[in-house]
Amino acid sequence: MGNNSIKKTLIVAFALCIVCSVIVSTAAVALRPQQQLNQELDRKTNILNVANLYEPGMDVEEVFSERMAARVVNMRTGEYTDKYDPDTFNHFEAASDPATGRTLSGPEDIAGLSRVEEYSTVYLVGDPNDPSQIVLPIRGQGLWGLMRGFLSVKGDGNTIVSITYYELSETPGLGAEVNNPRWQALWEGKKIYDDKGDLSPEIHLAKGGASGKYEVDALSGATLTSNGVTNMLQFWLGEGGFGNYLARFRSDVSPAQAQSADVERESEGA
Numbered sequence: 001m002g003n004n005s006i007k008k009t010l011i012v013a014f015a016l017c018i019v020c021s022v023i024v025s026t027a028a029v030a031l032r033p034q035q036q037l038n039q040e041l042d043r044k045t046n047i048l049n050v051a052n053l054y055e056p057g058m059d060v061e062e063v064f065s066e067r068m069a070a071r072v073v074n075m076r077t078g079e080y081t082d083k084y085d086p087d088t089f090n091h092f093e094a095a096s097d098p099a100t101g102r103t104l105s106g107p108e109d110i111a112g113l114s115r116v117e118e119y120s121t122v123y124l125v126g127d128p129n130d131p132s133q134i135v136l137p138i139r140g141q142g143l144w145g146l147m148r149g150f151l152s153v154k155g156d157g158n159t160i161v162s163i164t165y166y167e168l169s170e171t172p173g174l175g176a177e178v179n180n181p182r183w184q185a186l187w188e189g190k191k192i193y194d195d196k197g198d199l200s201p202e203i204h205l206a207k208g209g210a211s212g213k214y215e216v217d218a219l220s221g222a223t224l225t226s227n228g229v230t231n232m233l234q235f236w237l238g239e240g241g242f243g244n245y246l247a248r249f250r251s252d253v254s255p256a257q258a259q260s261a262d263v264e265r266e267s268e269g270a
Contacts, residue, residue: 042166044068050150050164051125051133068135069128072119078244084119091120091137104240111235112141112228122245131155134249136242138163140232143224145169147178147232153192157249160190160203175225186216192237193250199243204230 044064048054053067070086073079094100094117101117125133132155139148149165162184170176177183191213192203202214205226210217218226235241 046164046166047123047135047150050152050162051123051135052152052162053125067125069124069131071122071124071128073122073242073245075116075118075120075241076244078242078246078248081119086121089119089121091117094119108240111139111232113139113235116240120242122242125152126155133161134246136236138232138236140228140235142168142170142228143175143222144171147225147228149178151233151236153246155249157246158192160187160192163187170225171222175219175222177219177222178225178229183217183219186210190214190216192246197250199239199247201234201237201243203233203237 041060044060045054047068048060048064051068053063054060071080072082072084072086072089074081095113095115100119101115103115104113120137122137123135124131125135134153134155134157136151136153137148138151139146141147146167147165147170148167149163151163152161153159154161163178164184165178168176168178170178190203192201193199194202194214204215205218206215207218207223207226219229237243237246
């Protein structure tokens with residue numbers, strides 16, 4: 001066949017596509033374990049960062065194992081569960097599973113999630129029975145898509161330490177300022193709930209400047225992203241999210257202590 005024949009051109013193109021596909025597929029399969037390790041390392045780095053424990057150059061795995069303890073929480077009861085391994089449990093997958101997730105509709109879905117998990121993983125800093133901080137995973141719709149991050153709360157269950165986002169598609173210089181260290185610093189010391197003792201969070205972003213302990217400055221020129229941040233916090237810190245769990249800390253009885261007491265009462269009753 002001549003070099004200019006259509007048949008030869010198609011054969012060469014087809015063969016090239018096959019070879020390239022095999023190379024790309026092989027590389028994807030071979031590198032998948034490393035990609036998963038990198039994703040896990042990035043997750044742990046973000047958790048340490050929101051807890052103000054991260055330092056450049058540190059051994060993330062070592063510090064994480066020494067300073068953090070993961071627990072799976074039943075969102076409805078606020079109690080820990082041993083049904084799932086916190087090191088492998090994936091709350092994103094749990095949300096889509098009918099057995100471990102539920103559908104949100106109407107006013108309940110203020111964060112624009114459609115479905116949420118019944119169980120989620122939390123990360124405790126220090127003594128798991130009396131943690132100095134509690135790191136909670138949060139997510140919700142921003143202007144252009146889903147925003148995923150972490151919120152760190154002090155062991156009193158009511159005082160914010162910091163907030164960070166590891167996945168977002170917001171506009172650079174506007175909504176993407178949620179990851180500006182100067183804006184994140186505004187969250188330290190802010191309160192989530194008032195003194196009424198209910199599960200309705202008061203924390204929100206305030207347009208025109210914050211004026212109280214329940215307010216943080218809204219992002220300039222990013223009203224919809226600011227609303228998204230407020231909505232996701234209202235959801236995840238409310239009764240549909242971690243509200244019942246954090247209430248245990250505000251009542252001076254940690255979930256671990258409460259669960260231990262429940263087990264003891266059951267044993268006595270038996």
